[in-house]
Amino acid sequence: MSEEQQNPISLPRIGDKAPNFEVNTTQGPVKLEDYKGSWLVLFSHPADFTPVCTTEFVAFQEIYPELRELNTELLGLSVDSVQSHIAWVRNIEENFNTKIEFPVIADLSKEVATKYGMIHPNDSGTEASRAVFVIDDQQVIKSIIYYPLTTGRNMAEIVRLVKALQTTVKHQVSTPANWTEGDDVLVPPPASQQQAEERANDDSVEVIDWYLAKKKL
Amino acid sequence: MPCGKNETTLAPSQIELFLTAIENSGNVDQIREKVNLPVFKVRSALRELEGAGYIEEVNEEYVLTDKGMASL
Numbered sequence: 001m002s003e004e005q006q007n008p009i010s011l012p013r014i015g016d017k018a019p020n021f022e023v024n025t026t027q028g029p030v031k032l033e034d035y036k037g038s039w040l041v042l043f044s045h046p047a048d049f050t051p052v053c054t055t056e057f058v059a060f061q062e063i064y065p066e067l068r069e070l071n072t073e074l075l076g077l078s079v080d081s082v083q084s085h086i087a088w089v090r091n092i093e094e095n096f097n098t099k100i101e102f103p104v105i106a107d108l109s110k111e112v113a114t115k116y117g118m119i120h121p122n123d124s125g126t127e128a129s130r131a132v133f134v135i136d137d138q139q140v141i142k143s144i145i146y147y148p149l150t151t152g153r154n155m156a157e158i159v160r161l162v163k164a165l166q167t168t169v170k171h172q173v174s175t176p177a178n179w180t181e182g183d184d185v186l187v188p189p190p191a192s193q194q195q196a197e198e199r200a201n202d203d204s205v206e207v208i209d210w211y212l213a214k215k216k217l
Numbered sequence: 218m219p220c221g222k223n224e225t226t227l228a229p230s231q232i233e234l235f236l237t238a239i240e241n242s243g244n245v246d247q248i249r250e251k252v253n254l255p256v257f258k259v260r261s262a263l264r265e266l267e268g269a270g271y272i273e274e275v276n277e278e279y280v281l282t283d284k285g286m287a288s289l
Contacts, residue, residue, distance in 0.1 A: 027258065028226035028265060034257040073255055103257075 011117030014144060018042075018135045019115040025103035026085045030075070032139060039072040039166070040135040041158060044118040044128035048080045048088035052152045056130075057089070058098045063155045071137070072162050074102035078128055079113060082106040123148050132158060134165060171217055184214040225265040232271065235262055236289050239272055242280045 012019055018040075022031045032040075043060070045053040057076070064074050078085075089100040105112060107128070113119050118128040130147035142165045147153050164175040173185040189211045190196040196210040205213040225232070238251035249259045263279060266272045271285035281289070 024226075028261050030257060030261050034260040037256055068255070073257060 012115070012133075012141055012144075014141055016141050018133065018139045018141050019112075021105075021112045021115065023105045023107065023112060024082055025075070025105050026082060026089060026100075027103035030103060030105075032135075035073055035075075035135070036139060037137050039070065039137055039162065040075060040133075041067065041072060041162065042075045042077065042116070042133040042135060043153075044077040044113060044116075044131045046124055046127040046129065046149050047078055048084045049091070052150070053078075054088075054092060054096075056152050057092055057100060058096050059152070059155045060102070061098050061100050063159050064102055066159055067162065070159075070162055070166060076102060076104035077107050077112060077118070078104070079107050079110050079126070081108055120146070120148075134158075134162060136165070136169065167217070173215070173217075176214075184216055187213050187215055224269045227262055227265055231262065232266070232288065235266055236271060236281060236285050239279050239281055239285070240289065242275075242278045244278050248279065 018032060020032050022029065024030075045056060047053060060074060060076070067074055080088075085104045085106055089104070093099050107113050110119065110126075113128045116131065116133060118131040119126065120129045123129055127149075129149065130151070130153055132143075132145040132147075132153065133141055134143040136142050143161055145153070145158075145161075160180060163181050164179055167173065167175060167181075167185065171185065173187060176183070176186055179185070184206065187205055190199045199205075199213060200207060200210045202213070205215040207213045227235070234252055235248070238248050243251070245256070245259060245263065248263070249256055252259060254262075263272065266285070267274060267279075270282055271288060272279045273282055274280075
């Protein structure tokens, strides 16, 4: 029996309280609770000084100011050391003229990567895969994305996702496929026959059918 | 751990920034406003400065210790 079969890894899921951590980063020791009150995009990458990860770090830095305007912090993670991270972010600054302003966790013990289910042995061996956890200001996991080693993430989608999640929380609405900021949103479907009848005649929303109605914010 | 350990991970300029911001005491929000840094960074830095004996927390406000005052 494999180790994983003997000790199945419990992955956090959407809606769960984000697992706590206390870690060393490129910007000093950090606890998850330090982020209370702001949203957090916690992402892992396989290794420092690797090609896809380097392009991702430049791209993450590019969206960091926009995320900060959304009260959202960025926090990277890999199973490399702080010294490796420092050397890598300095190398990125030299090669790409991009200063990495967000902290990067040195998860040498793999404690956080394991807690968050970031290691997918059949794809990434002992390294972390490309995971993204969006955690809200109450430290609840709102969304999870996984990419394999070979595929760099889409930063526009991460920003779009944060905006969509925050819109849902703020206005109690859903967002349709390909929604972007400013588009119409979806109102919750009726939960009873009576609600459905009234929804069908509700002039305050654009009713496509009783179960599908849009509105502007 | 490499060969040796610093008192904190804060750069000297960061220590000075925080100690100056705290000079007349303040809570996390007041300090954050003065140093203009993300809240996670402020909480982390205050924890480090407290651990290194530069500041102490009294009634949810941070004040400089003798070591903190001597460092300014």
